[in-house]
Amino acid sequence: MGHNRWVVLVGLLALAACEAPVEPDDPEDPGYDWQLPAGVEPPPVPADNPQTAEKVELGRHLFYELRLSKNLNRACGTCHEQAKAFTDGFHRAVGTDNDLHGHNTPALANVGYRAQLGWRSPTPDILERQLLVPLLGDDPIEMGMGGNEAQLLELLAADPLYAELFAAAFPDAPTDVSLTQLAQAIAAFERTLISVDAPLDRYLRGDEDAITPAAKRGWALFRSDQVGCVRCHGGLDYASPTNAAGEVVAEAGYYNIGLYNLDEGAYPDSAQGLIELTGEASDMGRFRVPSLRNLVYTGPYMHDGSVISLEGAIDIFAAGGRVITSGPYIGDGRANPHKSPEIQPIELSPDQRSDLVALLLALSDERLVEDPALASPFK
Ligand code: HEC
Ligand code: HEC
Structure with a gap:
C-alpha cells in the first residue's frame, strides 16, 4: 500500500468512526470472495471475526512474520510451509529454542472446516485460540513469546507497515494492535488455506479424465467394505x-x-x-x-x-x-x-496397494502450494 493510500485510509477511518459499522449480512456488502468451486461452502466464520480481505492480508503478513518468535527463526509459516502444504518435513516439530515437539506438524489446508484441532486434544477448538499455543506456550516452546506479548505488540504498532495493515483490517479500532486483533487476523488468513481442487475433486465433480485408471481402482478399494x-x-x-x-x-x-x-x-x-x-x-x-x-x-x-x-x-x-x-x-x-x-x-495384493497409493496421490492439490495469495509477502 502506497503512502497516498494510507492518507486516504486515515481519512476514511475518521469518517467511519461517525458511522455504524457495516454488518456482514448487510445486502449492500458483497462479503468476502472465497473463490470456491461451485458446490463448496466456505468454512464457518465466528460472528465476532467477520472475514475481510484486509484482515486476511494482515494475517498473511503475521503468519510469515519471524518477529513473532523469540529468536526470530520461527514464523507460523516456518513450521507450516506452503511448499510442503503447510507442514515442515520434520518427523516432529522443532521450536525456536530447538525444543523437540512430541508431534509431527499437521497440514493446515482446510483447517477452517475442522471442529477439532491438534493430534490428541479436542481443545482448543477455535483457530483464534489455537494459535496462542505455539505463540505463547512453553510446553514445548514453539515460538517462545509467552511473557513478551506487550513488547511484540509495541514492536508491531511501531512498524509503519503493520500500523497500516492493522488500521485497514480493524477500521473500528484502528489504534489497538492487540493480541485479540493479531489472533483474529491470523485465523482469518488460516481460513483461506482451502484445498478442494485435487484431481480426485475434479473427478468427483464430473471430469472423468482427471485421475488415472489406477487411482479409480484405488478409489473403489478405499470405499469398499473389504478395505x-x-x-x-x-x-x-x-x-x-x-x-x-x-x-x-x-x-x-x-x-x-x-x-x-x-x-x-x-x-x-x-x-x-x-x-x-x-x-x-x-x-x-x-x-x-x-x-x-x-x-x-x-x-x-x-x-x-x-x-x-x-x-x-x-x-x-x-x-x-x-x-x-x-x-x-x-x-x-x-x-x-x-x-x-x-x-x-x-x-491386499501388490497391485491393490499401488492402486491405493495412486488414489492418495490424486488427493494432492498443486494450486495450494503455488497460490501466490497464500505465499509469504516477504519474499
Ligand atoms: C515449531 C513449529 C510450529 C510453529 C512455529 C507453529 N506450529 Fe502450528 N503446529 C505445530 C505442531 C507440532 C502442531 C500439532 C500440535 C499438537 O497436536 O500437539 C501444530 C498444530 C497447529 C494447528 C492445528 C491443526 C490441526 O489440524 O490439528 C494449527 C491451526 C496451527 N498449528 C497453526 C499455527 C499458527 C497460526 C502458528 C503461528 C502462530 C503456528 N501454528 C506455529 C507446529 C508449529
Ligand atoms: C479406524 C480408523 C482408520 C481407518 C479404517 C484407516 N485409518 Fe488411516 N489413520 C487413522 C488414524 C487415527 C491415523 C493417525 C494415527 C497416528 O498418527 O497415530 C491415520 C493415518 C493415516 C495416514 C497418515 C497420514 C498423515 O498425514 O500422517 C495415511 C496415509 C492413512 N491413514 C491412510 C489410510 C488408508 C489408505 C486406509 C485404508 C487402507 C486407512 N488409512 C484406514 C485412522 C484410520
Whole structure:
C-alpha cells in the first residue's frame, strides 16, 4: 500500500468512526470472495471475526512474520510451509529454542472446516485460540513469546507497515494492535488455506479424465467394505468417520491404529494420545484421524512422523498394525490391547496397494502450494 493510500485510509477511518459499522449480512456488502468451486461452502466464520480481505492480508503478513518468535527463526509459516502444504518435513516439530515437539506438524489446508484441532486434544477448538499455543506456550516452546506479548505488540504498532495493515483490517479500532486483533487476523488468513481442487475433486465433480485408471481402482478399494479406509477418512478432508452409507457421523475421530506396543500397549512417552488428557487407559495411543489431502507434500506421516512413505502407511493398515523388530520401540503393534477394533488385517495384493497409493496421490492439490495469495509477502 502506497503512502497516498494510507492518507486516504486515515481519512476514511475518521469518517467511519461517525458511522455504524457495516454488518456482514448487510445486502449492500458483497462479503468476502472465497473463490470456491461451485458446490463448496466456505468454512464457518465466528460472528465476532467477520472475514475481510484486509484482515486476511494482515494475517498473511503475521503468519510469515519471524518477529513473532523469540529468536526470530520461527514464523507460523516456518513450521507450516506452503511448499510442503503447510507442514515442515520434520518427523516432529522443532521450536525456536530447538525444543523437540512430541508431534509431527499437521497440514493446515482446510483447517477452517475442522471442529477439532491438534493430534490428541479436542481443545482448543477455535483457530483464534489455537494459535496462542505455539505463540505463547512453553510446553514445548514453539515460538517462545509467552511473557513478551506487550513488547511484540509495541514492536508491531511501531512498524509503519503493520500500523497500516492493522488500521485497514480493524477500521473500528484502528489504534489497538492487540493480541485479540493479531489472533483474529491470523485465523482469518488460516481460513483461506482451502484445498478442494485435487484431481480426485475434479473427478468427483464430473471430469472423468482427471485421475488415472489406477487411482479409480484405488478409489473403489478405499470405499469398499473389504478395505474401508473411508470409515475413518471421510468427508471433505478425508479425516472424518463415516457410516455404512458414507455419511459423516462425527467431525473428528480418535483411534489407536497399532503403531506401537511397548509395555502392555504403551506408546512412547513423547506422545501417547488422548490418554495424556483423560488419564483413561483405553485412550492410550488414540490420535486424531489426519486429512489425506496433499500427502505428496506432507511427509513424513503419522502423529510422530514415524512413517516415511505412503507405501509404508498402507502396509501398516494391511497388516492391522506395525511390528517393530529392533531398537527402543520393539513390539508388535498389531497386538496392542488398546488398538481400535476397526483396525484388522486386510488382504491386499501388490497391485491393490499401488492402486491405493495412486488414489492418495490424486488427493494432492498443486494450486495450494503455488497460490501466490497464500505465499509469504516477504519474499
Ligand atoms: C515449531 C513449529 C510450529 C510453529 C512455529 C507453529 N506450529 Fe502450528 N503446529 C505445530 C505442531 C507440532 C502442531 C500439532 C500440535 C499438537 O497436536 O500437539 C501444530 C498444530 C497447529 C494447528 C492445528 C491443526 C490441526 O489440524 O490439528 C494449527 C491451526 C496451527 N498449528 C497453526 C499455527 C499458527 C497460526 C502458528 C503461528 C502462530 C503456528 N501454528 C506455529 C507446529 C508449529
Ligand atoms: C479406524 C480408523 C482408520 C481407518 C479404517 C484407516 N485409518 Fe488411516 N489413520 C487413522 C488414524 C487415527 C491415523 C493417525 C494415527 C497416528 O498418527 O497415530 C491415520 C493415518 C493415516 C495416514 C497418515 C497420514 C498423515 O498425514 O500422517 C495415511 C496415509 C492413512 N491413514 C491412510 C489410510 C488408508 C489408505 C486406509 C485404508 C487402507 C486407512 N488409512 C484406514 C485412522 C484410520
